[in-house]
Amino acid sequence: MPLKRLHWITSEKFAEGYPHETEVFAGLRARGIEVLPTVWNRDPVPRPGPDERVIVRTPWDYLEDFARFNAWLDALPAERVENPVAVLRWNSKKDYLRELEAAGVRIVPTVWMEASSDAEVAKSFANAFAGRARIVKPVLSASAKDTYRLAPGELPPAGVFLDRPAMIQPFLPEIESDGERSLVYFSGRFSHGIRKVPKAGDFRVQESHGGIMREFSVSDGERVFGDSVLAAMRARFPEFRAPLYARVDYVLSAGKPQLMELELLEPDLYFHHAPGSAERFVEALLALS
Numbered sequence: 001m002p003l004k005r006l007h008w009i010t011s012e013k014f015a016e017g018y019p020h021e022t023e024v025f026a027g028l029r030a031r032g033i034e035v036l037p038t039v040w041n042r043d044p045v046p047r048p049g050p051d052e053r054v055i056v057r058t059p060w061d062y063l064e065d066f067a068r069f070n071a072w073l074d075a076l077p078a079e080r081v082e083n084p085v086a087v088l089r090w091n092s093k094k095d096y097l098r099e100l101e102a103a104g105v106r107i108v109p110t111v112w113m114e115a116s117s118d119a120e121v122a123k124s125f126a127n128a129f130a131g132r133a134r135i136v137k138p139v140l141s142a143s144a145k146d147t148y149r150l151a152p153g154e155l156p157p158a159g160v161f162l163d164r165p166a167m168i169q170p171f172l173p174e175i176e177s178d179g180e181r182s183l184v185y186f187s188g189r190f191s192h193g194i195r196k197v198p199k200a201g202d203f204r205v206q207e208s209h210g211g212i213m214r215e216f217s218v219s220d221g222e223r224v225f226g227d228s229v230l231a232a233m234r235a236r237f238p239e240f241r242a243p244l245y246a247r248v249d250y251v252l253s254a255g256k257p258q259l260m261e262l263e264l265l266e267p268d269l270y271f272h273h274a275p276g277s278a279e280r281f282v283e284a285l286l287a288l289s
Helices: 019-030 062-075 085-091 096-102 118-126 220-236 277-286
Strands: 005-010 034-039 052-058 111-113 134-138 148-150 166-170 180-186 189-197 212-215 245-253 256-263
Touching (some): 019 034, 062 085, 096 256, 180 220, 189 277
Parallel strands (some): 005 034, 005 052
Antiparallel strands (some): 134 148, 180 245, 245 256
8 A cells, every 4th residue: 555644753852853854754745645743752652544654763862761662662553663663672772782793793892781889880890801991881872871981990980880781892993083884774775874983082973972974985895794784683583574774883993894783763864964865765665655
C-alpha cells in the first residue's frame, strides 16, 4: 500500500521539525506524503494506519526520563515503527558494543565497569590501560554527557559512576589529529561519510562542543568495515530488514578502523553536510510502502 503519512518522532525543542531535516520533509511532501512532527513525551502515542509509519528520529531528550521512554516504546505499534522497537531498545545502552565485539567487530578497547564505591572505581582504573590517558563515559549516555578525558593516574570525580555502569577506554590521539569518522546508511545502503574533528584542545567532536564536520571520500577498506558492522547487527536481529537509518562511528587507529558506536536510535544524519543525502533518505522512506 502506498505510503501516505509519517509520524516523525522528535523532542519538544524540535516540535516544528529539526532544521537540518527540512529538505527531507520538503521531498516527502512534494510526493504527497504528510509528515507529522510528534513529540514523544507530549503528544498522544501514534496509532498509524496501514499506509502510515512511525519514524523515530530526534527524541534527543529521552535520557532525561529513560523509564518513561521505554514505556513509550512499549506503547508503540511495533510492526509500524522504524527502526524496529527491539533494535531501538538494544541500541539505547552502549553495552551493545560487547555483543558486536563478540561477533568479530573491532571496537575501541574497552573495560566495562560497575562500581558501588569510589574504591571500586579506583580499582577498575588501576587495571584499565595503566599509564595511558583514558576516556570514561556512562553506558547510558549521549552527546558526550558525563564523558571525561583523564590523564594517566587520574580518576573521575567522586560519586559520578557509583551504581552506574560505565566504560573505560584508552584515549586515542588520532581523535585530535584525524577526528572521528561516520558512515551513514539508509536501508542498508551506504549514503555518505562525515569526518568530525574536535576544536583545538578538546576531544569532543560534536558541533555543540565546537567540532568541525565535513564530508569525506571513504576508502574501500572503511566501506568494508562499515558493511561488516551492519552485517553483525543484522545477524543479531535476523527477523528484521536492514535498518532504515544507521550511523557507524569509528576512529582510524594505526590505520585500522575501530568502532566507537553504531547509532540506530536517534543519530544526526548530517544532511546539511552531504549534498544529495536528504533525497537518498526520502527514497529509502518511500520504499517502506
